[in-house]
Amino acid sequence: MQLYHHAFSVDSQKVRLALEEKGIDYTSNHVNPITAKNLDASFFRMNPSARLPVFQNGTHIIFDTIEIVQYIERIAFVSTGANDMAFSNMEVINWMKKIQQWNPKFFTLSCIPEKYRLPVSKFTRRVLIARMAESPDLASAYHRKLKETYETEEKLKTPDVVKRSREQLIRLLDEVESKLGETAYLAGEEFSLADVMLIPVLARLVLLNLGDEYIGTRPNVAEYWELVKQRPSYRKVIGKYFDGWRRYKTLMKTWCFVRFRSQFKVY
Numbered sequence: 001m002q003l004y005h006h007a008f009s010v011d012s013q014k015v016r017l018a019l020e021e022k023g024i025d026y027t028s029n030h031v032n033p034i035t036a037k038n039l040d041a042s043f044f045r046m047n048p049s050a051r052l053p054v055f056q057n058g059t060h061i062i063f064d065t066i067e068i069v070q071y072i073e074r075i076a077f078v079s080t081g082a083n084d085m086a087f088s089n090m091e092v093i094n095w096m097k098k099i100q101q102w103n104p105k106f107f108t109l110s111c112i113p114e115k116y117r118l119p120v121s122k123f124t125r126r127v128l129i130a131r132m133a134e135s136p137d138l139a140s141a142y143h144r145k146l147k148e149t150y151e152t153e154e155k156l157k158t159p160d161v162v163k164r165s166r167e168q169l170i171r172l173l174d175e176v177e178s179k180l181g182e183t184a185y186l187a188g189e190e191f192s193l194a195d196v197m198l199i200p201v202l203a204r205l206v207l208l209n210l211g212d213e214y215i216g217t218r219p220n221v222a223e224y225w226e227l228v229k230q231r232p233s234y235r236k237v238i239g240k241y242f243d244g245w246r247r248y249k250t251l252m253k254t255w256c257f258v259r260f261r262s263q264f265k266v267y
Helices: 010-022 041-046 065-079 090-100 105-111 114-134 136-156 159-180 193-207 219-228 232-242 246-263
Strands: 002-005 027-030 054-057 060-062
Touching (some): 010 065, 090 159, 105 136, 114 136, 114 246
Parallel strands (some): 002 027
Antiparallel strands (some): 002 054
């Protein structure tokens, strides 16, 4: 089993948490979207949307995050002989879908200063143009992706787009706060795949230095956040890259790569 992912990707974190929690072995393939590695022809042929994560088991390839997580659950179910675990109930599934409905893309980009965001966007466009020339058979797919990058920049100039994303996030967190006032975890007293889906959302807020505003103002969410950070899966999937000083190392390494390639026009 192969997973194409990256630490910066919220959906990748969800899938990796599921794999770690279920104890499933897999081959890890790092594909950094900020350095445009997801636009390499070999990956783009497999997944023309260029989105992460991608899960491959033999000839079976899955792109949808919830489908991947549920597939992992089925693998774990079979692996354990189905004696000591059960499939997620409807409450868990409903929470998974509810959390997945919030797309962190525009919210995240709106929080990044333009002096960092615009050079990355320009670098991505240059890479797309270069890949079109290198792989003519993929030119139309690359062109669609190029159009998408321009549309993203235009949408970020529209206040309503970011506002709607923020309001959706607030509604989600308020609902989570209410639920965590009743149970230790999101779908009951036991850790579940609903928590797997939520943890990366909270981690993204902390990475953006918004933890105090969105987590700290919600006592139940704040207590829950401290609890789930103790899990080995969190430390391996998220903490390893973003806790404390590690976040600066992770981000600086990527930023230097983009600056170097842009400076010398290596795409």
